[in-house]
Amino acid sequence: xxxxxxxxxxxxxxxxxxxxxxxxxxxxxxxxxxxxxxxxxxxxxxxxxxxxxxxxxxxxxxxxxxxxxxxxxxxxxxxxxxxxxxxxxxxxxxxxxxxxxxxxxxxxxxxxxxxxxxxxxxxxxxxxxxxxxxxxxxxxxxxxxxxxxxxxxxxxxxxxxxxxxxxxxxxxxxxxxxxxxxxxxxxxxxxxxxxxxxxxxxxxxxxxxxxxxxxxxxxxxxxxxxxxxxxxxxxxxxxxxxxxxxxxxxxxxxxxxxxxxxxxxxxxxxxxxxxxxxxxxxxxxxx
Numbered sequence: 001x002x003x004x005x006x007x008x009x010x011x012x013x014x015x016x017x018x019x020x021x022x023x024x025x026x027x028x029x030x031x032x033x034x035x036x037x038x039x040x041x042x043x044x045x046x047x048x049x050x051x052x053x054x055x056x057x058x059x060x061x062x063x064x065x066x067x068x069x070x071x072x073x074x075x076x077x078x079x080x081x082x083x084x085x086x087x088x089x090x091x092x093x094x095x096x097x098x099x100x101x102x103x104x105x106x107x108x109x110x111x112x113x114x115x116x117x118x119x120x121x122x123x124x125x126x127x128x129x130x131x132x133x134x135x136x137x138x139x140x141x142x143x144x145x146x147x148x149x150x151x152x153x154x155x156x157x158x159x160x161x162x163x164x165x166x167x168x169x170x171x172x173x174x175x176x177x178x179x180x181x182x183x184x185x186x187x188x189x190x191x192x193x194x195x196x197x198x199x200x201x202x203x204x205x206x207x208x209x210x211x212x213x214x215x216x217x218x219x220x221x222x223x224x225x226x227x228x229x230x231x232x233x234x235x236x237x238x239x240x241x242x243x244x245x246x247x248x249x250x251x252x253x254x255x256x257x258x259x260x261x262x263x264x265x266x267x268x269x270x271x272x273x274x275x276x277x278x279x280x281x282x283x284x285x286x287x
Contacts, residue, residue: 047067050066058077063187068183068186070182073173076184083161086148086191088159088190089142090143090166092187096182103134103174105173111128112143113143116164122145141168190240
């Protein structure tokens with residue numbers, strides 16, 4: 001009976017720890033779903049203008065919808081923050097008004113994403129380049145990046161925590177179609193992938209242009225607010241809602257602790273089953 005009770009307690013404890021770990025993983029998956037805003041829409045209103053270079057990129061946060069009125073052929077720039085363990089996805093929609101329906105030919109649009117070092121990051125999912133037929137007036141683009149790592153080798157092109165710049169432009173169009181008015185919408189989401197992509201290190205500071213100068217100015221009372229310009233004129237991306245990750249905590253700790261406890265319980269149960277059930281009485285070593 002003692003062995004049965006011990007095994008039952010061990011199984012219940014293991015199931016509880018395993019359920020806790022699964023609950024954490026489920027919460028990470030739930031973070032991938034956009035959270036509806038108070039007005040019932042999935043995206044909050046963001047900036048209504050776009051920059052024309054990296055320095056003048058319009059800052060917005062994941063979950064916001066940034067819009068801009070522009071002309072075909074313009075280079076449009078936005079910037080948003082992404083932290084370690086997150087997988088950014090950028091969605092872009094280009095709409096041409098009815099007045100632009102009489103285009104001479106197809107127009108090809110492309111969305112590119114750059115990190116804080118202005119390195120172009122490859123898209124692992126989604127159509128980042130699409131053509132709009134002469135009789136169509138809407139095109140949707142999508143670019144999903146690799147999961148942001150807390151640290152990487154200097155020679156690597158891995159995405160790192162910091163600012164991420166979105167550039168939307170035309171890559172192929174007839175000269176007669178350049179200059180036609182368009183309306184653009186940009187949305188970004190950052191799905192939390194948990195500790196599956198955790199690494200043993202972190203950056204001294206996120207890759208945000210001017211972040212070192214901004215932190216120095218903050219101490220003297222001259223800091224800049226989210227989305228304002230730094231001393232060098234570069235737009236500073238806002239921080240994530242919970243701030244930049246410290247780099248040491250991941251849900252791997254939960255799995256590690258749960259595995260250690262389960263291993264200890266398995267050892268106790270094995271020892272209990274393997275040891276003799278009875279000890280010889282003292283009187284048996286007789287005369």
